[in-house]
Amino acid sequence: MHGISLFLTSCLVTSGTITAAREIIFPPVVGRAETLYPRPYDGQAPIQPLQTSLSSHAAQPDEDDVSLETDAIGGLASFAHLPYVPCFSSLADDQIDRYDIAILGAPFDTATSYRPGARFGPHGIRDGSRRIRGYHSWNVYTGQNPFSEWAKIVDCGDAPLTFFDNTVALKQLGKAHKIISGRQASNVSVSKVPRILMLGGDHTTTLAALRSTIDHWGVVNVIHFDSHIDTWNPNRIGGGVSEYAAVNHGTFLHIAHEEGLISNDSSIHVGIRAPLSSRRYDLANDAQCGFDIITARDIDDIGVKGIIKRIKERVGDGKVYISVDIDVLDPAFAPATGTAEPGGWTTRELLSIIDGLSGLKVVGADVVEVAPAYDNTGETTCIAAAEVARSLLTLMVDVPVAAQDT
Numbered sequence: 001m002h003g004i005s006l007f008l009t010s011c012l013v014t015s016g017t018i019t020a021a022r023e024i025i026f027p028p029v030v031g032r033a034e035t036l037y038p039r040p041y042d043g044q045a046p047i048q049p050l051q052t053s054l055s056s057h058a059a060q061p062d063e064d065d066v067s068l069e070t071d072a073i074g075g076l077a078s079f080a081h082l083p084y085v086p087c088f089s090s091l092a093d094d095q096i097d098r099y100d101i102a103i104l105g106a107p108f109d110t111a112t113s114y115r116p117g118a119r120f121g122p123h124g125i126r127d128g129s130r131r132i133r134g135y136h137s138w139n140v141y142t143g144q145n146p147f148s149e150w151a152k153i154v155d156c157g158d159a160p161l162t163f164f165d166n167t168v169a170l171k172q173l174g175k176a177h178k179i180i181s182g183r184q185a186s187n188v189s190v191s192k193v194p195r196i197l198m199l200g201g202d203h204t205t206t207l208a209a210l211r212s213t214i215d216h217w218g219v220v221n222v223i224h225f226d227s228h229i230d231t232w233n234p235n236r237i238g239g240g241v242s243e244y245a246a247v248n249h250g251t252f253l254h255i256a257h258e259e260g261l262i263s264n265d266s267s268i269h270v271g272i273r274a275p276l277s278s279r280r281y282d283l284a285n286d287a288q289c290g291f292d293i294i295t296a297r298d299i300d301d302i303g304v305k306g307i308i309k310r311i312k313e314r315v316g317d318g319k320v321y322i323s324v325d326i327d328v329l330d331p332a333f334a335p336a337t338g339t340a341e342p343g344g345w346t347t348r349e350l351l352s353i354i355d356g357l358s359g360l361k362v363v364g365a366d367v368v369e370v371a372p373a374y375d376n377t378g379e380t381t382c383i384a385a386a387e388v389a390r391s392l393l394t395l396m397v398d399v400p401v402a403a404q405d406t
């Protein structure tokens with residue numbers, strides 16, 4: 001099929017001459033992009049011929065003519081300027097706006113093993129998302145815009161978590177998850193149960209999410225983007241100190257397995273490269289927790305396409321929870337994280353892989369371990385994390401999935 005064409009009356013002012021009516025051809029999408037993304041940008045959206053003329057703009061508009069609707073960076077910092085809804089307040093369902101997908105911040109970092117600071121992650125990611133706006137969010141590769149589809153997406157703010165007792169904080173976070181997902185969704189023709197995209201927080205916060213996810217969606221397959229396996233046996237990391245210390249950002253997937261929250265044979269780590277604490281035990285234990293492993297260097301052998309294929313084969317058409325530890329990126333692309341590991345992926349590689357996962361039934365997701373204090377002045381990590389969040393939202397909107405109890 002040929003690309004579509006249209007006539008655009010352009011006013012190209014070049015040294016005093018004006019060129020008129022130029023034919024614009026949108027090239028057909030071919031090759032690599034087509035196989036990576038099942039729904040490539042196809043140029044089929046209605047396109048109004050654009051009439052532009054320098055003389056149609058007033059030299060200086062009056063105050064009556066200026067708009068307060070188009071400011072791209074102003075306003076309070078919700079994620080991507082989404083409306084704030086007090087989702088986990090005591091207000092009844094009919095007193096708050098309904099939603100299909102909720103952003104939830106988890107300001108928690110007291111179970112981290114190296115550099116603290118991920119409690120400011122939700123704040124940092126929201127700041128990094130200031131240039132994301134609904135009307136300007138069409139993905140040039142996939143042709144999708146999560147903000148213009150069937151789903152109402154809102155920001156619920158941060159769960160209030162105590163910083164003095166991890167077990168209490170995780171219970172608070174779990175409770176917020178349960179209240180948010182327990183409300184009636186907005187578009188009930190898709191699902192009565194809203195889904196959550198959590199902004200962490202150290203990675204322990206994912207345990208609270210999984211403890212809630214199982215209520216509506218059952219056992220999930222986890223796609224875990226990370227440089228670390230995080231299935232460490234608590235008896236090896238933390239548990240030697242106390243039971244309390246056993247629950248931490250390196251053991252939470254082991255605990256999720258023990259609690260029966262995740263599948264025993266269909267989860268996968270992606271981007272692994274951090275050293276193990278035991279040459280053989282850690283990997284055997286990891287497999288027992290239900291995980292297969294794609295290492296960071298696998299991308300050199302099988303490429304982005306090969307990685308997408310392996311992930312899809314592993315999780316099949318089961319319900320999927322996607323957790324993205326920002327340290328899956330190389331520290332050059334995401335310096336602001338607690339336990340940075342050299343030798344990771346570029347932001348482009350990670351986004352290509354996530355966008356390539358369209359078609360999976362994503363019932364929940366998170367972006368965690370963003371510790372803004374270690375970011376550079378260009379907000380490299382926070383902007384990357386916001387972009388990852390946008391791609392995760394796109395996956396969640398792409399496949400409308402109904403909960404088992406709807």
Ligand SMILES: *[C@@H]1O[C@H](CO)[C@@H](O)[C@H](O)[C@H]1NC(C)=O
Nearest residue numbers: 149150151187188189190400
């Ligand atoms: C609800 O979702 C369905 C299915 O995706 C869609 O066709 C419909 O337009 C949505 N309704 C609203 C009000 O967005």
Ligand SMILES: *[C@@H]1O[C@H](CO)[C@@H](O)[C@H](O)[C@H]1NC(C)=O
Nearest residue numbers: 219257258259260262263264
């Ligand atoms: C996975 O196996 C463990 C025991 O090794 C069990 O406790 C858990 O319930 C199983 N999970 C599922 C989802 O079947």
